Amino acid sequence: MSKKEWPLWEIFIRGQHGLNHRHVGSLHAPDAEMAVNNARDVYTRRKEGVSIWVVKSTDITASAPSAKGPLFDPAESKVYRHPTFFDIPDDVGHM
Amino acid sequence: MYAQMVKSEGMKSSEEMSPEERAFQDRIDRGEKVEPKEWMPEGYRKTLIRQIGQHAHSEIVGQLPEGNWITRAPTLERKAILLAKVQDEAGHGLYLYSAAETLGVSRDELLEKLHSGAMKYSSIFNYPTLTWADMGAVGWLVDGAAIMNQVPLQRTSYGPYSRAMIRICKEESFHQRQGYAIMMKMARGTPEQKEMAQDALNRFWFPALMMFGPSDKDSVHSAQSMAWKIKMNTNDELRQKFVDETVPQAEYLGLTVPDETLKWNDKRGHYDFAEPDWQEFFEVIKGNGPCNQERLDARRRAWDEGAWFRDGLTAYAGKAAARRAGASVAAE
Numbered sequence: 001m002s003k004k005e006w007p008l009w010e011i012f013i014r015g016q017h018g019l020n021h022r023h024v025g026s027l028h029a030p031d032a033e034m035a036v037n038n039a040r041d042v043y044t045r046r047k048e049g050v051s052i053w054v055v056k057s058t059d060i061t062a063s064a065p066s067a068k069g070p071l072f073d074p075a076e077s078k079v080y081r082h083p084t085f086f087d088i089p090d091d092v093g094h095m
Numbered sequence: 096m097y098a099q100m101v102k103s104e105g106m107k108s109s110e111e112m113s114p115e116e117r118a119f120q121d122r123i124d125r126g127e128k129v130e131p132k133e134w135m136p137e138g139y140r141k142t143l144i145r146q147i148g149q150h151a152h153s154e155i156v157g158q159l160p161e162g163n164w165i166t167r168a169p170t171l172e173r174k175a176i177l178l179a180k181v182q183d184e185a186g187h188g189l190y191l192y193s194a195a196e197t198l199g200v201s202r203d204e205l206l207e208k209l210h211s212g213a214m215k216y217s218s219i220f221n222y223p224t225l226t227w228a229d230m231g232a233v234g235w236l237v238d239g240a241a242i243m244n245q246v247p248l249q250r251t252s253y254g255p256y257s258r259a260m261i262r263i264c265k266e267e268s269f270h271q272r273q274g275y276a277i278m279m280k281m282a283r284g285t286p287e288q289k290e291m292a293q294d295a296l297n298r299f300w301f302p303a304l305m306m307f308g309p310s311d312k313d314s315v316h317s318a319q320s321m322a323w324k325i326k327m328n329t330n331d332e333l334r335q336k337f338v339d340e341t342v343p344q345a346e347y348l349g350l351t352v353p354d355e356t357l358k359w360n361d362k363r364g365h366y367d368f369a370e371p372d373w374q375e376f377f378e379v380i381k382g383n384g385p386c387n388q389e390r391l392d393a394r395r396r397a398w399d400e401g402a403w404f405r406d407g408l409t410a411y412a413g414k415a416a417a418r419r420a421g422a423s424v425a426a427e
Contacts, residue, residue, distance in 0.1 A: 005203045006409065008196070025258070026193045028202060030405075031412035042186050045179075046266075065133045 221384030234274015
């Protein structure tokens with residue numbers, strides 16, 4: 001039964017000109033073209049987008065939940081990467 | 096509700112939990128979202144599949160009572176609106192099926208369980224839609240009752256379910272308002288039209304109250320689902336909220352809620368109201384409602400008669416892929 005099931009596609013929509021495409025959900029379709037057609041009906045019934053990307057779910061490589069620590073914790077101690085780390089006297093003016 | 100009497104797992108005390116289970120509960124208590132690949136108790140996963148699956152089935156089967164009136168809508172505008180609403184229900188079903196699939200169940204498996212009767216959909220869709228006024232009553236009362244449950248579920252602990260709910264809630268308000276607009280039109284129309292509106296309210300009031308399910312204030316299943324934040328309120332809380340909001344709306348229409356015991360209770364700050372006939376509810380759940388057979392037959396027929404179309408698209412996709420592969424070989 002599931003051998004006949006259409007593959008799953010992840011859908012990305014650009015909401016407005018100038019914005020990134022954002023992941024909005026997924027759907028089943030036999031091929032990429034039908035995935036775009038279906039995405040238009042399922043995810044943009046109220047003008048939610050100006051452009052659609054579809055990617056086969058199996059083509060996405062995701063980081064493992066257990067990798068959250070090693071991947072993202074090191075940034076925690078590097079607060080100097082944010083501009084507010086540095087005190088600039090008011091006399092200097094806007095910077 | 097759209098998911099009624101979903102069986103959850105028995106509640107465990109903090110001491111009975113494994114370290115993993117305790118860490119999981121702590122995350123939920125902190126308001127963190129659980130995402131598909133993360134560790135979760137098997138009971139959480141199974142309960143969610145049942146709940147989201149049943150919710151999805153309700154959206155899909157819910158298209159049928161309204162689909163009944165698309166070709167007979169009184170104006171072209173009403174027809175376009177009803178079509179848009181029914182299309183939304185299909186969309187809602189698809190969002191929810193996708194959310195359920197992230198828990199490791201396949202779409203075909205879910206559909207198979209719907210068609211075999213192994214999984215349920217909301218009891219409300221086993222009632223017939225006899226007149227155009229029913230389109231008003233369904234939008235106003237049925238979608239209204241669904242909203243009561245879906246708004247808090249936007250904060251549910253499971254990420255994909257929560258995101259589907261947020262998307263659905265954005266669209267659901269249109270459904271309720273278009274229903275109420277139909278009721279306003281009918282209630283202010285000819286005496287016959289007003290009579291039809293009253294009749295629709297009479298028939299849908301108690302089935303709408305049943306949507307929330309029987310009282311669950313003492314249910315251990317409910318307690319576990321609430322601890323997991325996949326159920327946000329008790330059935331009684333939501334039913335009371337629905338009655339409190341709906342009664343003034345009926346008064347505005349000049350219609351009478353078919354409950355002689357209905358009365359504002361100043362002390363409680365809520366309406367007192369009659370319970371629906373739970374015997375009828377259990378009969379409908381068991382498959383003995385007025386339209387159970389018709390609904391399931393329609394679903395099975397749509398699935399079976401659509402098989403050639405699904406197969407055709409699959410065959411075309413296969414051929415097109417082979418052609419593309421052939422073309423790139425020839426170009427080398």
